[in-house]
Amino acid sequence: MQSWSSRIGVILAVTGSAVGLGNFLRFPGLVAEHGGAFIIPYAIAFLVIGMPIAWMEWTMGRAGGARGTAAVPGVMRVLGGRRIYGYLGALAPAIPVFLCGFYLFVEAWCLAYAWKYLVGTAPGAADALPSFLAWIGAKEAHGHLWLHGSADLWTCTVIVVALNLLIIWYGVAKGIERACTWGMPLLLAIALVMLVRVLTLEPVEGRSVIQGLAAMWEPRDLAGKLADGKVWLDATGQIFFTLSVGIGTITTYAAYMKRDDDVALSGLTAASGNEFCEVALGGMIAVPAVFVFLGSAYAQYTGSSIAMGFFALPGVFEHMPGGRAFGFLFFLLLFLAAVTSSISMLQPSMSFFEEALGWSRRRAVALLAVVVLAGLACVLWASQGTVAIDTINFWAGTLGIAVVALVTTLVFAFAWGVGPGMAELRRGAEIALPPGLGLCMRWLTPAVLALIIGWFLWGELSSLRAGSGVIHALLRDRGAQLAVGWMLATFALYLWIARRGMPRWDAIAEGRP
Amino acid sequence: MSAAGWITMLAAIGGATMLFAWCLWRVLRTPGATEHLHSQADIDPEDRRTP
Numbered sequence: 001m002q003s004w005s006s007r008i009g010v011i012l013a014v015t016g017s018a019v020g021l022g023n024f025l026r027f028p029g030l031v032a033e034h035g036g037a038f039i040i041p042y043a044i045a046f047l048v049i050g051m052p053i054a055w056m057e058w059t060m061g062r063a064g065g066a067r068g069t070a071a072v073p074g075v076m077r078v079l080g081g082r083r084i085y086g087y088l089g090a091l092a093p094a095i096p097v098f099l100c101g102f103y104l105f106v107e108a109w110c111l112a113y114a115w116k117y118l119v120g121t122a123p124g125a126a127d128a129l130p131s132f133l134a135w136i137g138a139k140e141a142h143g144h145l146w147l148h149g150s151a152d153l154w155t156c157t158v159i160v161v162a163l164n165l166l167i168i169w170y171g172v173a174k175g176i177e178r179a180c181t182w183g184m185p186l187l188l189a190i191a192l193v194m195l196v197r198v199l200t201l202e203p204v205e206g207r208s209v210i211q212g213l214a215a216m217w218e219p220r221d222l223a224g225k226l227a228d229g230k231v232w233l234d235a236t237g238q239i240f241f242t243l244s245v246g247i248g249t250i251t252t253y254a255a256y257m258k259r260d261d262d263v264a265l266s267g268l269t270a271a272s273g274n275e276f277c278e279v280a281l282g283g284m285i286a287v288p289a290v291f292v293f294l295g296s297a298y299a300q301y302t303g304s305s306i307a308m309g310f311f312a313l314p315g316v317f318e319h320m321p322g323g324r325a326f327g328f329l330f331f332l333l334l335f336l337a338a339v340t341s342s343i344s345m346l347q348p349s350m351s352f353f354e355e356a357l358g359w360s361r362r363r364a365v366a367l368l369a370v371v372v373l374a375g376l377a378c379v380l381w382a383s384q385g386t387v388a389i390d391t392i393n394f395w396a397g398t399l400g401i402a403v404v405a406l407v408t409t410l411v412f413a414f415a416w417g418v419g420p421g422m423a424e425l426r427r428g429a430e431i432a433l434p435p436g437l438g439l440c441m442r443w444l445t446p447a448v449l450a451l452i453i454g455w456f457l458w459g460e461l462s463s464l465r466a467g468s469g470v471i472h473a474l475l476r477d478r479g480a481q482l483a484v485g486w487m488l489a490t491f492a493l494y495l496w497i498a499r500r501g502m503p504r505w506d507a508i509a510e511g512r513p
Numbered sequence: 514m515s516a517a518g519w520i521t522m523l524a525a526i527g528g529a530t531m532l533f534a535w536c537l538w539r540v541l542r543t544p545g546a547t548e549h550l551h552s553q554a555d556i557d558p559e560d561r562r563t564p
């Protein structure tokens with residue numbers, strides 16, 4: 001009989017890894033942008049797309065590992081049976097590297113805010129928004145941060161980059177992640193205290209918390225929102241981002257599991273813990289708070305969706321006893337959660353480089369450092385309006401992830417086959433899987449994904465003709481062009497590396513030694 | 514907030530909380546949970562494999 005503490009330890013390990021920036025920063029920004037109607041496509045995306053694909057990735061990763069490959073392109077090639085799936089799979093390790101281009105910068109914000117709370121220089125509710133936007137260079141021309149960025153921002157950025165590279169260079173990521181397994185419950189406890197404080201806030205200039213909750217949950221313009229392809233793509237992208245689906249990390253880590261380890265309950269517990277943190281804590285804290293402090297005008301200030309928490313949360317800390325200490329702890333723990341996420345986001349590329357090129361780990365780290373630093377340089381240069389962050393967040397964090405998820409679904413459901421796939425998923429499963437899951441994975445999930453991607457592209461082409469939209473912005477802004485250029489160059493490199501690894505994966509697929 | 518807003522909020526928060534609580538209950542009653550359940554945090558991708 002196992003001890004109670006060891007089972008609690010499993011729960012902390014499985015759910016703790018799910019908490020990150022997506023819960024407290026990205027989700028609130030999207031809800032603020034789209035309103036309560038966003039929850040409907042978000043819930044559908046979780047049930048029909050997110051959870052089925054998470055299970056597919058756990059299953060394919062474990063099956064690939066049993067055959068001798070942990071690189072996502074290798075898993076796709078071996079299970080899919082054709083080289084084309086290997087090349088398409090090269091997008092999977094590339095996407096999290098694209099995201100790291102700005103994720104490391106956001107990590108630096110968390111570290112800097114922890115420092116600001118420690119030394120007592122954190123902004124209050126009144127000046128949180130303007131001081132934050134000026135601090136990250138969003139109000140200045142491109143290139144401003146390179147020449148005139150604040151010392152604390154630069155210092156924290158350098159520390160974050162060095163810390164990430166040193167952790168993967170010396171191979172101590174597991175120690176950091178285990179420490180965070182026990183740090184995350186503390187983060188959740190602080191979030192619960194903040195939630196209580198937000199729900200008991202006094203009205204500011206006539207704006208109450210109930211009105212803030214209405215701003216978040218009221219399904220205004222329901223028909224219009226449900227007919228908007230971008231809302232569905234944003235909901236799907238957030239589900240992918242927060243569940244770490246479509247970026248190759250689950251597949252890569254699952255490749256190192258034992259053959260009979262459970263993937264069904266493990267995957268569902270991690271996903272449900274994440275959803276609880278996101279919907280019941282992250283969203284409930286930031287959106288009502290920012291409404292109370294900024295009023296209905298908050299929507300026009302959201303700017304970068306991931307930035308919203310940085311001008312919403314200081315207001316909460318200012319209005320709670322011991323706010324400075326809570327602020328310090330909250331941003332420090334959020335920083336640690338972000339570090340574990342960025343380390344795991346780099347792992348798919350590490351496994352890919354080592355396996356495809358036959359390189360040592362440190363040689364792979366050196367190449368990865370060059371790629372990530374180039375992206376970070378783009379993000380720091382194109383700071384005006386956070387255009388580089390929003391461009392990468394959209395093309396990689398929303399559209400790119402959806403494309404990888406579609407490729408994963410096609411490999412699992414058609415190339416490998418739902419029959420073998422479901423048999424592999426049931427192997428060692430600690431729960432009975434929902435009836436009809438196989439049918440959902442084969443037909444509903446890829447159909448909905450393809451529909452959303454197609455719907456979005458049609459809408460963007462229409463917007464382009466009208467002189468608006470993300471493609472239009474890409475054609476006009478040099479910062480957006482720089483960010484997309486970096487992503488295209490990186491993907492070309494990844495395709496070349498996949499070509500180098502193909503003979504090894506061909507041999508595994510064909511059963512040759 | 515309208516009735517539709519309250520229903521949306523309670524359904525979303527209640528649904529997420531109930532699903533998570535059910536998963537925790539299943540983990541606690543699973544024999545051998547420490548050996549068979551995993552997350553990225555406790556899977557070792559052989560970080561120290563090569564110098």
